[in-house]
Amino acid sequence: MISLDSLIQDIVVDGTPYAAVNLSGLASSSAMAPSRLPFSLKILAENMVRNILWGRLEKENLSRLLSWRPEGFSPVGISFYPARVLMQDFTGVPALCDLAAMRDAAVAAGFQASSVNPDVPVDLIIDHSVQVDFFGMKGALEKNVALEFERNRERYAFLKWAQTNFKNVRIVPPNSGICHQINLEKLGTVAIHSPREGRTWAYMDSLVGTDSHTPMINGLGTLGWGVGGIEAEAVMMGQPLSMRLPHVTGVRICGAPKKGVTATDVVLYITERLRKEVVVEQFVEYFGPSLATLSLPDRATIANMTPENGATVGLFPVDEVTLGYLRTTGRDAAARFAEAYTKETGLFFDPRSDPDYNRVIDLDLSAISPSVAGPSRPQDRIHLTDLKGVMETAFEGGKKGRDITMGGKLCRVEDGSVVIAAITSCTNTSNPHVMIGAGLIAKKAVDLGIAIPPFVKTSLAPGSRAVVKYLEDAGLMAPLEKLGFHLAGLGCTTCIGNSGPLPPEVAHVVDEENLNVAAVLSGNRNFEARIHQKVRSNFLASPMLVVLFAIAGRTDIDIINEAIGCTPDGKEIFLADLWPTQEEIDAVVARCITPFTFTSSYASLYDGDENWQAIESVDSLTFDWAEGSTYIKKPPFFDGFEMAPPLAEKITEARVLLKLGDSVTTDHISPAGAIPPSYPAGSYLTDKGVAPDAFNSYGSRRGNHEVMMRGTFGNIRIKNELARDKEGAYTTLFPEHEERFVFDAAQTYRDRNTPLIVLGGREYGTGSSRDWAAKGSLLLGVRAVIAESFERIHRSNLVGMGVLPLEFMRDESAHTLNLNGTESFSLSGLDNLEAGGTLSIRAQKENGQAILFGVKVRLDTAREVETYKHGGILPMVLRELLKA
Structure with missing residues (x-):
C-alpha cells in the first residue's frame, strides 16, 4: 500500500488552510477505483485513513474496506470513529447514569474520577418526556411543559449535573424540539474541522445516535446511524465502533410523483418496498436521474424511516441541494466550508458517474399513490x-x-x-x-x-x-x-x-x-x-x-x-x-x-426556559445517588468490577423464559409507555409510596434499573407462547408449570442459579434502539437469545450487555426442531467462540428425549467476541481506559 501521507492535501476556505485526505491517490494500491466506491464507503475510507495517520487504527482496517467489491465480498470486520454522539433523554439518561457509575468504579479501583470523561462531543436533547395531557386549547403547550418539569425534575437535575461535570457534554433543554430535527436544522454541518497532530484537519461530519432514527441526518449527506446507549457509551469514551464491512444497495430514483402524492406517500412506499427487498443491516444509498428533484426535507423524510425499512443507513450524497439547504437554514459558513471540502476531495456528487453497488433497486416515483x-x-x-x-x-x-x-x-x-x-x-x-x-x-x-x-x-x-x-x-x-x-x-x-x-x-x-x-x-x-x-x-x-x-x-x-x-x-x-x-x-x-426562520429559532438553543434555569446544578465529579429516588439509581453493571475479565461461564440446563414469534419489537421487550399498577413495576412503585397517577412512564424512569427490569418483556400485547394464549407479561415457571409474571419467574430461576434463554422467530428486536431491551434481559438472567434472525441494533445491544445472540441454521427454527419451550438447554463451545462461528446445543425434553442442533454465533467481529468475553462493553471500556 502507498504511503498514506501522500494522500494529505491542503485546502483553503475563507483564507484558512486545512489538512484533508484525498482518496484519489489510493487508485494505484487498490483494484477498486476509489471514485467508484459507494459514497458511504468513501466516507468510511477517509475516516480510516485519517485515524491511521493519527495513530488510532491499524492499516489492516483500510485493506479490509478496500476488499469491498460490487460482485461480492467477505463480511470482514472494520472499525469506525464517529465524530460525535447524539442522544435523546430516554436513552441518554441511562447512558450518563452508566458513565457516572463508571466513575464510581474507577474511584473504587484507585483511579481519578476525571479519568472517565467523554472523548468526543455529545449532544443530549431532551425531547422524549413531554406528554399530551392538555390538548385542543390555548395554553396546552405551557400546561404540558409545566407537568413535564413536575414529573421529571429529578432526571433533569441529574442531566444538569452531567453537563456541568462531564467534559464534551451539551444538553438541549426541554421544549426545544426533537433531536433529529435539531440535528438536521442546526447541529449538522456536513463537513467539520478540528486540531490534531499539530494541524487543523477538515473531514466529513459523522455520528452515531441513541435513537434508531438518527439516519434522518443521512438526508444531509452525513453518515450516521442509530446504536444502543451501550455502544454509544463506548464511542463517547473514544472507542472505535466495531462493525462488519456493509453490503451496499443503491436505490436509483427516477420519474416524478403524481399530483397529490406527498413526501409521506413516497417514504411509506419506500419502506414497504425495501422491507420486501430485505435490506436489513445493509447500507442503502440513493442516486439516479430524479435525485436533484428531491428537496432536502423530502430526502430527510425518506432517510428518517431507514430503521422501518430495515437498513442501517439511507444516505443521500452531498450536492447542490445539500448546500442550498445549509444556506436556507442560515448556515452560510458551513455551506462554504462543505462545498470547498467535498469538491476538493472528490466527495461531491457527480451525476455523470454512478457509483458501483452490490445491488441496485429501481424506484419510479410516478408509481406511488396516496x-x-x-x-x-x-x-x-x-x-x-x-x-x-x-x-x-x-x-x-x-x-x-x-x-x-x-x-x-x-x-x-x-x-x-x-x-x-x-x-x-x-x-x-x-x-x-x-x-x-x-x-x-x-x-x-x-x-x-x-x-x-x-x-x-x-x-x-x-x-x-x-x-x-x-x-x-x-x-x-x-x-x-x-x-x-x-x-x-x-x-x-x-x-x-x-x-x-x-x-x-x-x-x-x-x-x-x-x-x-x-x-x-x-x-x-x-x-x-x-x-x-x-x-x-x-x-x-x-x-x-x-x-x-x-x-x-x-x-x-x-x-x-x-x-x-x-x-x-x-x-x-x-x-x-x-x-x-x-x-x-x-x-x-x-x-x-427564510434563513431568519431558523437562526432566530435556534439563537438560544441551550438556554432553556425559566423552568430549566430554576434547576440547580451541583459541582461534583461523582454523582450523589439518592437512596430513596425512584427515578435515578446507581446501575449495577459495575458491581464486583475487577481489572481482569471474568472466566467464561457455562450455560447448562438453562430454561426458556419466553418463546416468541416473528417481528417481536423492542417495544415488546423494553419497558415503554404507561406502567400498569398491577404489573411488577407498578407494585414496586406502590411499595415505594408512589401513587399510580405519579407513575409517569417507563421511559421517564429509565434511570432506575429496578423499575426497568420489572418492566422488561412487560408489553400488554406481547404474546409469549409459554403464557397459555394469554397476552402480557406472563410466562410459565418450570418444572412446576406455574403461571407467573416474567419478572417473578426470573427471580425464582435466579434463586435456583438457573440460567435463562429466550427463543425467538424472524426479525427479533425490530424497532427503536432501546438499550433496556438488552439491559433488562441481562438483569432478568437471560444469557442467550436464539432466534431465526435479529434486527441490527438490538443484536449489537445484546452483545454489548454480554448476552449471546444465536441464530438457528438456515431453514431451521424452534418450530421445525419441535422446541416448545419446556426443554432445558445446554450449550457447548462457549470457551472457543469465534466471530461468525457455530455452537452445538442439546435440548432435553421433559420425557427425556434430547434434540441436538447447531446455531450460528452472531458475534460478527473479533471485537464483539472480545466484548462478550469481558461480560459486555461497559466493563471492557473501563478496563481499557484504566490500563491506558
Whole structure:
C-alpha cells in the first residue's frame, strides 16, 4: 500500500488552510477505483485513513474496506470513529447514569474520577418526556411543559449535573424540539474541522445516535446511524465502533410523483418496498436521474424511516441541494466550508458517474399513490382507497359503537373511529411542504365552517421551533388551532407513546364496548400498544391526511371519494374541496421560510426556559445517588468490577423464559409507555409510596434499573407462547408449570442459579434502539437469545450487555426442531467462540428425549467476541481506559 501521507492535501476556505485526505491517490494500491466506491464507503475510507495517520487504527482496517467489491465480498470486520454522539433523554439518561457509575468504579479501583470523561462531543436533547395531557386549547403547550418539569425534575437535575461535570457534554433543554430535527436544522454541518497532530484537519461530519432514527441526518449527506446507549457509551469514551464491512444497495430514483402524492406517500412506499427487498443491516444509498428533484426535507423524510425499512443507513450524497439547504437554514459558513471540502476531495456528487453497488433497486416515483401504513407495522402500506375495506374486515362480528355526549354534543364512538389525530414526530414535521399543506387544509376547512368531532384527541407537536415560526408567519397556526390542533409540545409525544390519556367518556366506551378504535399520526412507528394501550389500529399518514381523517372522525372511509364532512348548512365536503395545489404550497414556502426562520429559532438553543434555569446544578465529579429516588439509581453493571475479565461461564440446563414469534419489537421487550399498577413495576412503585397517577412512564424512569427490569418483556400485547394464549407479561415457571409474571419467574430461576434463554422467530428486536431491551434481559438472567434472525441494533445491544445472540441454521427454527419451550438447554463451545462461528446445543425434553442442533454465533467481529468475553462493553471500556 502507498504511503498514506501522500494522500494529505491542503485546502483553503475563507483564507484558512486545512489538512484533508484525498482518496484519489489510493487508485494505484487498490483494484477498486476509489471514485467508484459507494459514497458511504468513501466516507468510511477517509475516516480510516485519517485515524491511521493519527495513530488510532491499524492499516489492516483500510485493506479490509478496500476488499469491498460490487460482485461480492467477505463480511470482514472494520472499525469506525464517529465524530460525535447524539442522544435523546430516554436513552441518554441511562447512558450518563452508566458513565457516572463508571466513575464510581474507577474511584473504587484507585483511579481519578476525571479519568472517565467523554472523548468526543455529545449532544443530549431532551425531547422524549413531554406528554399530551392538555390538548385542543390555548395554553396546552405551557400546561404540558409545566407537568413535564413536575414529573421529571429529578432526571433533569441529574442531566444538569452531567453537563456541568462531564467534559464534551451539551444538553438541549426541554421544549426545544426533537433531536433529529435539531440535528438536521442546526447541529449538522456536513463537513467539520478540528486540531490534531499539530494541524487543523477538515473531514466529513459523522455520528452515531441513541435513537434508531438518527439516519434522518443521512438526508444531509452525513453518515450516521442509530446504536444502543451501550455502544454509544463506548464511542463517547473514544472507542472505535466495531462493525462488519456493509453490503451496499443503491436505490436509483427516477420519474416524478403524481399530483397529490406527498413526501409521506413516497417514504411509506419506500419502506414497504425495501422491507420486501430485505435490506436489513445493509447500507442503502440513493442516486439516479430524479435525485436533484428531491428537496432536502423530502430526502430527510425518506432517510428518517431507514430503521422501518430495515437498513442501517439511507444516505443521500452531498450536492447542490445539500448546500442550498445549509444556506436556507442560515448556515452560510458551513455551506462554504462543505462545498470547498467535498469538491476538493472528490466527495461531491457527480451525476455523470454512478457509483458501483452490490445491488441496485429501481424506484419510479410516478408509481406511488396516496397511502397510509398500519394498523401495527410501518411497512404495511395501504392505498387510501383500500383502507375502508381493511377496517371493515377488522371489525369482528360487525361494527359496534355507542352514542356519547361530549362538550354538550351528541356523537357516536364506534369501531374505526379516530380517537387520536396527531401531527407529531420527526418524520414529517421537518418537511415544510406537508406541514404547510396541513395548515392550508385547516384554513379551507375553517373557512367552510367545518369542525372536528369532539371525541377526536387532536394535537400538534412540531419537531422544532422553526416550524412554529413559519406556520405563524404564514397565518396557518390560527386555523390549525381553530380545528383543535393547538401546539401541545415540542417533542416526540404521540409517536413515542406519550399520547396522554383519552377523554374519560371515550376511554369508557372503548373499554365497555371493546371497540377497535384508531389513531392517525404523522409519525414513524405504530407498533402494538405503542401509541395508546386502548387503541388497536394505528395508521401512519402525512400531516395533511391527519387533518382530513380528524375531520372525518373515522377510518372506515374512502377518504378520496366519499364526503368527509359537512358545512353548517349541510353541504357535503370532499377531499378535493380542501386539498391545496402544489402551487399554493410552494408559494407559502417561498414567502415564509427564510434563513431568519431558523437562526432566530435556534439563537438560544441551550438556554432553556425559566423552568430549566430554576434547576440547580451541583459541582461534583461523582454523582450523589439518592437512596430513596425512584427515578435515578446507581446501575449495577459495575458491581464486583475487577481489572481482569471474568472466566467464561457455562450455560447448562438453562430454561426458556419466553418463546416468541416473528417481528417481536423492542417495544415488546423494553419497558415503554404507561406502567400498569398491577404489573411488577407498578407494585414496586406502590411499595415505594408512589401513587399510580405519579407513575409517569417507563421511559421517564429509565434511570432506575429496578423499575426497568420489572418492566422488561412487560408489553400488554406481547404474546409469549409459554403464557397459555394469554397476552402480557406472563410466562410459565418450570418444572412446576406455574403461571407467573416474567419478572417473578426470573427471580425464582435466579434463586435456583438457573440460567435463562429466550427463543425467538424472524426479525427479533425490530424497532427503536432501546438499550433496556438488552439491559433488562441481562438483569432478568437471560444469557442467550436464539432466534431465526435479529434486527441490527438490538443484536449489537445484546452483545454489548454480554448476552449471546444465536441464530438457528438456515431453514431451521424452534418450530421445525419441535422446541416448545419446556426443554432445558445446554450449550457447548462457549470457551472457543469465534466471530461468525457455530455452537452445538442439546435440548432435553421433559420425557427425556434430547434434540441436538447447531446455531450460528452472531458475534460478527473479533471485537464483539472480545466484548462478550469481558461480560459486555461497559466493563471492557473501563478496563481499557484504566490500563491506558
